[in-house]
Amino acid sequence: xxxxxxxxxxxxxxxxxxxxxxxxxxxxxxxxxxxxxxxxxxxxxxxxxxxxxxxxxxxxxxxxxxxxxxxxxxxxxxxxxxxxxxxxxxxxxxxxxxxxxxxxxxxxxxxxxxxxxxxxxxxxxxxxxxxxxxxxxxxxxxxxxxxxxxxxxxxxxxxxxxxxxxxxxxxxxxxxxxxxxxxxxxxxxxxxxxxxxxxxxxxxxxxxxxxxxxxxxxxxxxxxxxxxxxxxxxxxxxxxxxxxxxxxxxxxxxxxxxxxxxxxxxxxxxxxxxxxxxxxxxxxxxxxxxxxxxxxxxxxxxxxxxxxxxxxxxxxxxxxxxxxxxxxxxxxxxxxxxxxxxxxxxxxxxxxxxxxxxxxxxxxxxxxxxxxxxxxxxxxxxxxxxxxxxxxxxxxxxxxxxxxxxxxxxxxxxxxxxxxxxxxxxxxxxxxxxxxxxxxxxxxxxxxxxxxxxxxxxxxxxxxxxxxxxxxxxxxxx
Amino acid sequence: xxxxxxxxxxxxxxxxxxxxxxxxxxxxxxxxxxxxxxxxxxxxxxxxxxxxxxxxxxxxxxxxxxxxxxxxxxxxxxxxxxxxxxxxxxxxxxxxxxxxxxxxxxxxxxxxxxxxxxxxxxxxxxxxxxxxxxxxxxxxxxxxxxxxxxxxxxxxxxxxxxxxxxxxxxxxxxxxxxxxxxxxxxxxxxxxxxxxxxxxxxxxxxxxxxxxxxxxxxxxxxxxxxxxxxxxxxxxxxxxxxxxxxxxxxxxxxxxxxxxxxxxxxxxxxxxxxxxxxxxxxxxxxxxxxxxxxxxxxxxxxxxxxxxxxxxxxxxxxxxxxxxxxxxxxxxxxxxxxxxxxxxxxxxxxxxxxxxxxxxxxxxxxxxxxxxxxxxxxxxxxxxxxxxxxxxxxxxxxxxxxxxxxxxxxxxxxxxxxxxxxxxxxxxxxxxxxxxxxxxxxxxxxxxxxxxxxxxxxxxxxxxxxxxxxxxxxxxxxxxxxxxxx
Numbered sequence: 031x032x033x034x035x036x037x038x039x040x041x042x043x044x045x046x047x048x049x050x051x052x053x054x055x056x057x058x059x060x061x062x063x064x065x066x067x068x069x070x071x072x073x074x075x076x077x078x079x080x081x082x083x084x085x086x087x088x089x090x091x092x093x094x095x096x097x098x099x100x101x102x103x104x105x106x107x108x109x110x111x112x113x114x115x116x117x118x119x120x121x122x123x124x125x126x127x128x129x130x131x132x133x134x135x136x137x138x139x140x141x142x143x144x145x146x147x148x149x150x151x152x153x154x155x156x157x158x159x160x161x162x163x164x165x166x167x168x169x170x171x172x173x174x175x176x177x178x179x180x181x182x183x184x185x186x187x188x189x190x191x192x193x194x195x196x197x198x199x200x201x202x203x204x205x206x207x208x209x210x211x212x213x214x215x216x217x218x219x220x221x222x223x224x225x226x227x228x229x230x231x232x233x234x235x236x237x238x239x240x241x242x243x244x245x246x247x248x249x250x251x252x253x254x255x256x257x258x259x260x261x262x263x264x265x266x267x268x269x270x271x272x273x274x275x276x277x278x279x280x281x282x283x284x285x286x287x288x289x290x291x292x293x294x295x296x297x298x299x300x301x302x303x304x305x306x307x308x309x310x311x312x313x314x315x316x317x318x319x320x321x322x323x324x325x326x327x328x329x330x331x332x333x334x335x336x337x338x339x340x341x342x343x344x345x346x347x348x349x350x351x352x353x354x355x356x357x358x359x360x361x362x363x364x365x366x367x368x369x370x371x372x373x374x375x376x377x378x379x380x381x382x383x384x385x386x387x388x389x390x391x392x393x394x395x396x397x398x399x400x401x402x403x404x405x406x407x408x409x410x411x412x413x414x415x416x417x418x419x420x421x422x423x424x425x426x427x428x429x430x431x432x433x434x435x436x437x438x439x440x441x442x443x444x445x446x447x448x449x450x451x452x453x454x455x456x457x458x459x460x461x462x463x464x465x466x467x468x469x470x471x472x473x474x475x476x477x478x479x480x481x482x483x484x485x486x487x488x489x490x491x492x493x494x495x496x497x498x499x500x501x502x503x504x505x506x507x508x
Numbered sequence: 509x510x511x512x513x514x515x516x517x518x519x520x521x522x523x524x525x526x527x528x529x530x531x532x533x534x535x536x537x538x539x540x541x542x543x544x545x546x547x548x549x550x551x552x553x554x555x556x557x558x559x560x561x562x563x564x565x566x567x568x569x570x571x572x573x574x575x576x577x578x579x580x581x582x583x584x585x586x587x588x589x590x591x592x593x594x595x596x597x598x599x600x601x602x603x604x605x606x607x608x609x610x611x612x613x614x615x616x617x618x619x620x621x622x623x624x625x626x627x628x629x630x631x632x633x634x635x636x637x638x639x640x641x642x643x644x645x646x647x648x649x650x651x652x653x654x655x656x657x658x659x660x661x662x663x664x665x666x667x668x669x670x671x672x673x674x675x676x677x678x679x680x681x682x683x684x685x686x687x688x689x690x691x692x693x694x695x696x697x698x699x700x701x702x703x704x705x706x707x708x709x710x711x712x713x714x715x716x717x718x719x720x721x722x723x724x725x726x727x728x729x730x731x732x733x734x735x736x737x738x739x740x741x742x743x744x745x746x747x748x749x750x751x752x753x754x755x756x757x758x759x760x761x762x763x764x765x766x767x768x769x770x771x772x773x774x775x776x777x778x779x780x781x782x783x784x785x786x787x788x789x790x791x792x793x794x795x796x797x798x799x800x801x802x803x804x805x806x807x808x809x810x811x812x813x814x815x816x817x818x819x820x821x822x823x824x825x826x827x828x829x830x831x832x833x834x835x836x837x838x839x840x841x842x843x844x845x846x847x848x849x850x851x852x853x854x855x856x857x858x859x860x861x862x863x864x865x866x867x868x869x870x871x872x873x874x875x876x877x878x879x880x881x882x883x884x885x886x887x888x889x890x891x892x893x894x895x896x897x898x899x900x901x902x903x904x905x906x907x908x909x910x911x912x913x914x915x916x917x918x919x920x921x922x923x924x925x926x927x928x929x930x931x932x933x934x935x936x937x938x939x940x941x942x943x944x945x946x947x948x949x950x951x952x953x954x955x956x957x958x959x960x961x962x963x964x965x966x967x968x969x970x971x972x973x974x975x976x977x978x979x980x981x982x983x984x985x986x987x988x989x990x991x992x993x994x
Binding site for chain 1: 590591597599604607609610611613653708709710711713715716717743744745746749773823824826827828829833834835836837838847851871874875879883
């Protein structure tokens with residue numbers, strides 16, 4: 031196994047979150063009934079012409095700037111010719127020469143915390159095709175052209191990835207960037223981000239690339255990992271039996287967890303690209319590019335560094351909290367209220383994440399919002415409640431959507447900090463545990479922990495732990 | 509009143525304004541002529557009788573209320589390449605023989621906005637591919653001057669109908685000469701404006717970087733009226749020019765004295781028929797009398813035009829015609845066995861042989877391994893031709909040549925020899941490659957068939973060529989003669 035080295039390049043299609051389509055005024059909303067969001071232009075009616083939606087230029091430039099790439103001006107559209115029923119014009123308007131974004135770099139973080147730079151060859155704009163619906167129509171194929179003309183940014187990497195894990199890290203990074211830039215919702219289940227994986231193997235140490243296969247349209251992080259793993263196993267088997275890998279386009283079947291060749295009808299070998307005569311080359315002025323620059327948000331890498339510096343978070347915590355813009359916003363909203371960043375980080379990555387994961391919710395769907403979580407944590411900080419009680423309260427907040435103060439009030443969970451109250455409990459505990467008290471006094475000091483536990487139990491966790499320690503110590507010295 | 513069709517657009521507008529006749533009378537007189545004569549020449553695919561009468565009545569109301577529009581009540585015809593909402597828009601093809609367009613082209617809308625009455629949709633070579641109007645699925649069009657002769661193409665229906673007095677004027681499209689050549693062969697004035705002057709939105713594409721809408725009329729003045737209406741920037745067409753449209757009608761009266769006309773030596777060193785050369789020479793004398801200077805010019809790369817065109821136009825058409833696959837609209841073969849069968853038989857049965865020939869040529873020219881040698885080289889050479897013109901327009905205002913190499917030819921004479929047919933456009937294609945405006949004007953006759961001369965100017969100088977044509981027509985009578993059909 032170790033004799034082989036995997037070389038992976040990814041082509042990622044990102045649906046851009048414009049209101050209208052790339053070349054028409056039709057809406058891009060997902061999930062409408064078939065063919066209700068396709069206008070004459072999307073349908074490829076005779077005589078219609080494309081008009082470029084300026085928003086897509088801004089979005090592509092944002093992406094280009096985020097990976098320090100060149101923005102080509104003029105950038106040129108081209109026709110990619112192939113026949114398929116869900117491609118209304120018989121060609122897709124895409125880009126070949128002078129794509130809008132060329133030559134960038136993106137840094138991924140691997141599991142061991144190390145970083146790796148992945149080169150991006152290009153990112154170009156194109157229109158999405160419609161959908162062929164094979165179910166529901168016996169012996170026929172239904173065509174839904176709602177998706178036709180939805181803007182896509184195709185991001186092509188250099189073959190710099192060398193494992194399925196790296197491929198997933200790369201995809202997650204792109205996913206993070208596009209959501210930071212707000213150029214896509216990144217919803218993979220709805221096909222907002224899809225991936226083609228080019229995989230080849232070569233003998234370790236060899237400089238020459240092996241024959242690659244292209245596995246098309248993989249639409250989740252998990253499937254990308256599995257598809258590549260399968261492709262690696264398959265190719266190793268072929269190579270080790272002395273045969274050659276065939277250069278071909280394959281499809282990943284998630285149900286069987288395997289890749290298989292696409293029928294030749296499902297793709298064309300010669301797309302006969304030529305410059306799109308209906309769209310003039312687009313000149314992007316310095317001013318225009320600068321105006322987009324002004325719209326650039328703080329990206330995850332900058333944010334990660336800032337979190338370490340400003341909040342003194344660990345590298346790991348800063349990385350986890352900065353990948354997802356919604357999560358990092360949530361974190362900062364909590365910090366505003368709780369003032370202890372480390373505590374906020376622990377709670378978000380611990381308790382909150384566990385609850386979200388259990389119900390498979392995103393941070394935007396959380397049942398405890400940042401205000402309430404911030405207030406809860408500030409109650410720990412001002413010693414109103416203990417950390418342990420806070421967890422109980424959190425669960426209650428999650429289920430009832432009540433504020434922490436309401437719950438503390440209702441359930442009487444306020445921490446006891448009144449010394450005389452705590453002393454009362456201590457006396458009670460010592461009285462009830464005479465034999466342990468004698469053992470302690472005869473030198474078995476380990477029993478101190480036992481008494482602490484008993485006091486906590488008797489106070490139902492409300493007694494302030496520091497005070498318990500202090501008062502108990504004093505009392506036992508007597 | 510029987511001669512209403514012989515009035516110019518200007519005279520018709522005056523007659524309508526003065527209530528000498530109504531638009532309804534004018535429209536009905538045309539409809540009557542169409543009924544009587546079009547079975548001989550087959551210039552219309554669709555006649556919109558009711559619709560025309562209805563819009564004529566509306567125009568009459570506007571005249572009565574003093575709110576007349578610029579071309580109010582003038583009956584015209586549209587080439588069947590312009591999408592017209594609710595009306596069959598066939599593009600001369602079986603493929604679209606059932607296509608009722610769900611929308612109107614910008615050109616159709618512009619004429620609607622000017623109050624024109626649309627008599628119908630005219631016959632044409634299939635998808636505008638042809639120079640004789642013999643490739644139409646709806647049958648060949650006959651030349652009103654001689655019925656067993658071709659009217660030229662691809663706007664052959666538009667040319668024949670205006671020439672026969674079945675419409676005041678008609679729209680056309682010109683990819684390699686499809687307005688100017690039929691205008692010449694039918695004794696009309698035909699103008700192809702600068703690429704981008706007229707919106708291509710809703711004009712069914714043949715070769716997108718060459719296609720341009722224009723008009724065929726009896727006179728340059730009529731052409732000025734119609735061109736003014738149809739031109740202008742259209743945000744729906746990204747290649748449409750965002751420039752002001754001059755008042756062509758006013759501009760044509762400016763004098764032409766002092767203008768310099770260039771004669772490309774390449775065009776006159778061909779073996780042209782004696783009567784073609786003679787008609788040009790006599791026309792030159794007319795221009796010289798009007799104070800125009802004649803200068804010999806050199807367009808060194810002009811000979812490459814035909815081969816360049818027959819790479820670029822088919823390449824673009826091969827993609828433009830991919831949408832006709834039987835899936836969404838138009839013709840679909842009977843009982844397709846599977847997807848491939850649907851594609852193959854739909855296109856086999858839906859397209860005629862010239863269209864298929866060009867799709868094949870274009871597909872080949874764009875194929876991997878051939879792209880650089882054909883398409884890319886043709887694009888580079890296209891730039892050379894455009895530069896030749898640019899250079900030449902530093903020393904002359906216009907370029908003059910015959911429009912076509914000869915008069916019309918007999919039906920069927922060239923159908924078996926595509927290259928001979930392609931040579932029809934040898935003088936007209938260069939203007940399309942360079943995006944320049946060009947006009948054809950009647951300048952003679954031979955054996956009862958009209959001859960035309962072509963004037964090409966620099967970009968956006970339609971006014972100049974219209975002005976030249978107008979002054980020529982003020983001093984000649986070729987445009988005044990009518991074929992004897994009645």
